[in-house]
Amino acid sequence: MASIGKIARRTFLVGAAAVAGGVAFGYYKYRQPLENPLKKDLANGEATLNPYIKIASDNRITVIVPRAEMGQGAFTTLAALVAEELDVTLDQIVIEHGPAAPAYYNDAALREGAPFPAFDHSMVAETVRNAMGVVGKFLALQMTGGSSSLADGYEKMRLAGATARETLKSAAAQKLGVSVGSLKTEAGKVIDAKSGRSLTYGELALDAAKIDPPSDVALKPRSQWKLLGKPQPRKDMPAKVTGQPIFGIDVQLPDMLYATVRMNPQPGGAMKSFDASEALKMRGVKKVIAIDSLYGKGFAVIADNTWRAFKAADAVKVVWADGPGHRDDAEAKKILASTIAGGGGFSLRSAGDPEKAFADAPREKLVEAEYYAPFLSHATMEPMNATARLKDGVLDVWSPNQAPSVIKIIGARLTKLADEKINVHTTFLGGGFGRRIEPDFSDYAIRVAMETEGRPVKVTWTREEDMSHGPYRPAALAKYRARIGNDGLPVAIHGSVASPSVMAGMVGRIMPGLPTAGPDNLILDGTYNQPYTIPNYRIDGYKAPLTTPVASWRSVGNSFNAFMNESFMDELAHAGKIDPLEFRRKLMVDYPTAIAILDKLKTLSDWGKPIDQTRAQGIAFTLSFGTWVGEVVQVKDENGSIRVEKVWIVADPGMVLDPLNFKAQMMSGAIYGLSAAIGQQISFADGAPQQSNFSDYDAMRMNQCPDIVIEILENSGHLGGAGEPATPPVMAALANAIFALNGKRIRSMPLNGEVSFV
Amino acid sequence: MKLQVNGTVHELDIEPEMPLLWALRDELNIKGPKFGCGAGLCGACTVIIDGQATRSCQTAVGDVRSNIRTIDGLGKPDALHRVQQAWLDEQVVQCGYCQAGQIMNAVALLEANPTPSDKDIDEAMSGNLCRCGTYPRIRAAIKRAAAGQQTGA
Ligand code: FES
Numbered sequence: 017m018a019s020i021g022k023i024a025r026r027t028f029l030v031g032a033a034a035v036a037g038g039v040a041f042g043y044y045k046y047r048q049p050l051e052n053p054l055k056k057d058l059a060n061g062e063a064t065l066n067p068y069i070k071i072a073s074d075n076r077i078t079v080i081v082p083r084a085e086m087g088q089g090a091f092t093t094l095a096a097l098v099a100e101e102l103d104v105t106l107d108q109i110v111i112e113h114g115p116a117a118p119a120y121y122n123d124a125a126l127r128e129g130a131p132f133p134a135f136d137h138s139m140v141a142e143t144v145r146n147a148m149g150v151v152g153k154f155l156a157l158q159m160t161g162g163s164s165s166l167a168d169g170y171e172k173m174r175l176a177g178a179t180a181r182e183t184l185k186s187a188a189a190q191k192l193g194v195s196v197g198s199l200k201t202e203a204g205k206v207i208d209a210k211s212g213r214s215l216t217y218g219e220l221a222l223d224a225a226k227i228d229p230p231s232d233v234a235l236k237p238r239s240q241w242k243l244l245g246k247p248q249p250r251k252d253m254p255a256k257v258t259g260q261p262i263f264g265i266d267v268q269l270p271d272m273l274y275a276t277v278r279m280n281p282q283p284g285g286a287m288k289s290f291d292a293s294e295a296l297k298m299r300g301v302k303k304v305i306a307i308d309s310l311y312g313k314g315f316a317v318i319a320d321n322t323w324r325a326f327k328a329a330d331a332v333k334v335v336w337a338d339g340p341g342h343r344d345d346a347e348a349k350k351i352l353a354s355t356i357a358g359g360g361g362f363s364l365r366s367a368g369d370p371e372k373a374f375a376d377a378p379r380e381k382l383v384e385a386e387y388y389a390p391f392l393s394h395a396t397m398e399p400m401n402a403t404a405r406l407k408d409g410v411l412d413v414w415s416p417n418q419a420p421s422v423i424k425i426i427g428a429r430l431t432k433l434a435d436e437k438i439n440v441h442t443t444f445l446g447g448g449f450g451r452r453i454e455p456d457f458s459d460y461a462i463r464v465a466m467e468t469e470g471r472p473v474k475v476t477w478t479r480e481e482d483m484s485h486g487p488y489r490p491a492a493l494a495k496y497r498a499r500i501g502n503d504g505l506p507v508a509i510h511g512s513v514a515s516p517s518v519m520a521g522m523v524g525r526i527m528p529g530l531p532t533a534g535p536d537n538l539i540l541d542g543t544y545n546q547p548y549t550i551p552n553y554r555i556d557g558y559k560a561p562l563t564t565p566v567a568s569w570r571s572v573g574n575s576f577n578a579f580m581n582e583s584f585m586d587e588l589a590h591a592g593k594i595d596p597l598e599f600r601r602k603l604m605v606d607y608p609t610a611i612a613i614l615d616k617l618k619t620l621s622d623w624g625k626p627i628d629q630t631r632a633q634g635i636a637f638t639l640s641f642g643t644w645v646g647e648v649v650q651v652k653d654e655n656g657s658i659r660v661e662k663v664w665i666v667a668d669p670g671m672v673l674d675p676l677n678f679k680a681q682m683m684s685g686a687i688y689g690l691s692a693a694i695g696q697q698i699s700f701a702d703g704a705p706q707q708s709n710f711s712d713y714d715a716m717r718m719n720q721c722p723d724i725v726i727e728i729l730e731n732s733g734h735l736g737g738a739g740e741p742a743t744p745p746v747m748a749a750l751a752n753a754i755f756a757l758n759g760k761r762i763r764s765m766p767l768n769g770e771v772s773f774v
Numbered sequence: 775m776k777l778q779v780n781g782t783v784h785e786l787d788i789e790p791e792m793p794l795l796w797a798l799r800d801e802l803n804i805k806g807p808k809f810g811c812g813a814g815l816c817g818a819c820t821v822i823i824d825g826q827a828t829r830s831c832q833t834a835v836g837d838v839r840s841n842i843r844t845i846d847g848l849g850k851p852d853a854l855h856r857v858q859q860a861w862l863d864e865q866v867v868q869c870g871y872c873q874a875g876q877i878m879n880a881v882a883l884l885e886a887n888p889t890p891s892d893k894d895i896d897e898a899m900s901g902n903l904c905r906c907g908t909y910p911r912i913r914a915a916i917k918r919a920a921a922g923q924q925t926g927a
């Protein structure tokens with residue numbers, strides 16, 4: 017794996033070498049082919065066959081993976097989609113993120129049928145369709161999120177490989193004077209079986225680039241896959257175990273300056289004044305500038321070393337104005353509750369008439385509960401940072417980001433440069449979890465670079481700055497009500513969820529012009545769209561007027577709704593005196609995919625078998641991002657503290673393209689969720705977040721980490737996501753396990769508000 | 775001021791109170807040690823000094839007398855250290871940002887204790903945060919490296 021410097025030079029330098037025979041061809045089925053952005057940056061002897069493939073005459077094959085590698089393994093699995101059809105091994109290719117370009121828009125959410133062929137009337141398909149109506153244009157950006165990378169790439173990246181392969185065969189047929197039908201491909205070569213002659217892709221690429229691609233190609237049936245469906249060693253791993261400088265924070269450019277920012281910790285608050293006179297006297301400090309951005313108000317210190325910038329920033333005397341937001345958590349909860357009380361919500365699930373069912377219900381058949389989830393920081397391991405250079409009318413931004421096209425929009429807005437004068441270089445990401453879709457860290461870097469007379473500048477946030485500034489996972493409050501029938505199952509459920517709108521927040525920050533008035537499905541994701549059959553069923557959402565900026569956080573709305581909805585399901589099971597696993601089986605009897613998961617979970621975890629007095633199990637289920645997941649958590653009482661001892665995960669993503677990596681994502685998602693459930697919250701006092709570092713916002717550590725057993729099923733019939741779906745159910749499964757252990761029903765996160773953990 | 779890193783002596787004119795982490799990263803362009811918290815809470819910046827896993831963000835550069843070992847000197851992609859190889863064999867890494875620190879910490883552990891128990895691993899590694907949750911595979915990789923060390927494989 018090349019270092020940042022090398023990647024940048026090879027891939028992105030504008031106008032380096034002449035396009036050597038690089039006639040890119042139209043892309044499968046697109047009448048109006050989107051421009052191939054690789055054409056302008058080809059090296060000598062290099063050809064591009066489509067926006068995903070470059071082949072050089074020395075047989076160097078480059079596959080572009082236009083989705084951020086932030087740990088989820090997209091790099092390797094997406095490249096394998098191309099390699100599978102191109103008939104090359106993963107060893108033969110180099111993988112790059114590629115530039116920001118329309119050719120790479122994420123259109124998974126726009127293509128209705130494709131990711132859900134066998135699931136037309138399903139809730140999943142419906143969810144996507146609904147989301148599209150509201151935000152189609154927004155989702156079409158080149159974004160990595162929504163666990164959509166595979167669904168988006170599954171068809172188009174295989175087609176890219178297949179059309180390129182067929183074109184290379186055509187070029188070989190002309191060269192060898194044989195028919196295409198007599199040729200086959202293998203490991204980067206076209207072989208004429210009869211004569212035994214062969215040509216490498218490198219020998220054919222320049223000719224192939226001049227040939228019109230076939231308008232239709234057949235994709236390999238699954239039975240012929242050599243790479244897909246089998247564990248592949250991750251291509252990013254050698255660089256990562258040897259400490260290569262591949263992250264945004266590692267970017268090193270000649271003549272580079274180092275900076276940091278300090279923004280008003282009260283969201284939306286202004287900077288009244290600042291006095292940098294002390295700071296400017298300190299060694300290495302070049303400049304202190306005010307920043308007045310849509311994303312925050314404050315200042316940046318520009319120096320010749322990051323630590324000197326940090327120290328000088330501490331020496332700046334600043335007076336912040338109060339922000340417009342809630343002052344403390346009590347006020348936030350009051351706003352959430354009064355939003356529901358005030359009415360005017362939107363309903364995304366409506367069956368029968370729950371209110372009627374409640375009206376004549378005997379008191380002992382009614383169950384009511386209120387749940388709360390706090391704001392959360394993403395706390396990616398790599399603090400926010402970006403590097404920018406504005407020189408000779410060209411803006412370059414090196415950014416560990418999940419949305420390069422958004423950075424282009426921001427860059428054009430700030431510098432007034434034309435789109436083609438802005439280059440976005442996506443580095444590896446030291447964690448994303450949704451935080452790096454946000455434009456703030458790139459925006460600040462561009463603003464600072466506008467003050468450095470052409471010198472590149474890397475802007476690194478301290479952990480404290482990162483933690484005390486959102487956008488955060490929103491706080492949420494839900495009220496649930498149910499009537500239990502005579503068989504112990506619910507005959508009616510009415511849920512009301514209030515939370516500030518992530519979609520309105522994101523759209524407002526990225527494309528302020530777009531309307532965001534309608535309902536935001538994300539507020540209800542994980543509760544309105546679960547495969548439970550209940551005769552009277554209503555789920556309402558309320559956009560709460562909390563002004564703290566909120567963002568996508570691993571699994572978005574599911575991250576709080578699953579906790580609330582699945583805790584409530586557990587309460588109902590106990591109220592109806594039905595085993596919580598059997599309870600779910602009865603409510604999901606129409607969905608064989610769910611039943612198979614429950615059966616598997618039951619066997620794996622020995623569910624229902626008595627364990628000793630100090631241990632207990634809890635279960636939860638969530639269908640999110642097209643993947644069905646059931647989880648059982650086992651807790652153990654260790655002298656009054658709770659240890660999360662074991663987690664069993666059974667997931668059905670329809671089809672698994674790389675089982676080892678899929679399991680890594682399940683494990684990661686569960687640990688991420690457990691960290692939040694056990695002890696994370698961003699609380700507010702005097703209008704500002706109270707947490708500042710891992711001392712008061714810790715995450716699960718090695719000594720707390722449970723044994724995790726993961727099983728994959730492939731019954732659902734459609735390709736679901738991997739990065740997020742394990743996070744939602746684990747939080748409720750833990751809360752439900754604690755109830756089973758000690759009878760304590762915890763309805764507010766984090767759970768360490770009421771019990772202690774080892 | 776002189777600073778020896780991975781066997782090479784560097785001459786530096788910097789404040790002695792500068793944290794070693796920033797001297798390495800910004801002054802010497804040695805980017806293996808990562809900045810995670812700047813407060814000794816995450817282990818991303820771990821280097822080895824005198825056999826001890828050391829948080830370079832909490833170590834003033836002026837206080838360092840001995841050779842500093844960073845991941846940059848441990849092994850290269852074509853000549854991996856045993857621990858790095860174990861990391862690959864177990865496919866530990868996700869985003870990778872914490873892993874330089876995890877690996878240096880594990881190297882120090884295994885040099886001091888070639889056959890660590892689960893409890894030893896917990897004690898040695900719990901200062902190293904991984905937000906991607908790779909702990910189960912880290913544990914497996916440490917055990918694999920330890921076993922290999924025993925058999926000389
Ligand atoms: S950066 Fe040194 S311990 Fe976190």
Ligand code: FES
Binds near residue numbers: 867871905906
């Ligand atoms: S691999 Fe991402 S933080 Fe550990």
